Amino acid sequence: MSDEGVRLQKVLAQAGVASRRAAEDLIFRGRVEVNGEVVREQGLRVDPATAVIRVDGKRIPPQQPHEYVVLNKPRGVVSTMEDPHGRPTVADYLGERGRLFHVGRLDADTEGLLILTNDGDFAQRLAHPSYEVSKTYVAEVAGQVTEATLKRLRTGIRLDDGPVQADQAKLVQGLGDRSLVRVTLHSGRNRIVRRMFDAVGHPVRKLSRIAIGPVKLGDLKPGAVRDLTRDEIGALLDLMKL
Known part of the structure; x- marks a missing residue:
């Protein structure tokens, strides 16, 4: 066994996954992977900055001085x-x-x-x-948005700087002369959501991003x-x- 690196159970404990003793139990039960391989060896040493570690399939981020x-x-x-x-x-x-x-x-x-x-x-x-990390927004737009309009957003529309389409577009609520629409897309182009709704005749009154991936x-x-x-x-x- 190499003397370099940090013991796996210590890395898990420092990451807040479990105490060292509980981390040893996770390893014993085959719930921990390192670089794609299940680890059952107690005391395995890893480089916590570069090793890809998962517990029950969930990635444990490397320990780095970042915020x-x-x-x-x-x-x-x-x-x-x-x-x-x-x-x-x-x-x-x-x-x-x-x-x-x-x-x-x-x-x-x-x-x-x-x-x-x-x-x-x-x-x-x-x-x-x-890397296509999706972004989700809730837009309050003018007018009543129909299913046909939502389909246009999902199918794709052409803007001055090229085509764009929503991965998802769903009516959340109709509010008389306005509508709430939830939109998910991958494009990060400038003011893209506002321009999409302008193109389909429903200018945005209020916009909030509620998720990134x-x-x-x-x-x-x-x-x-x-x-x-x-x-x-x-x-x-x-x-x-x-």
């Missing part, structure tokens, strides 16, 4: 760390946290989920369209910040093939 947080960006806040015009920025909501960078943007009039991190590789992949906004209040959970980071790492 990963979710902000419920309020409406009227710009997705920058500094603004020359004196408008409120996402940096105003981070408190004593270190220097973080937002992954992608939400325009000032759009509220909701924004991920921030100091992990450059993570941020670059999460923002890159080739497995990360959900939930009941996080506007302006509040929370850390991503271990399961959320692990699921994102898998989606981005990190």
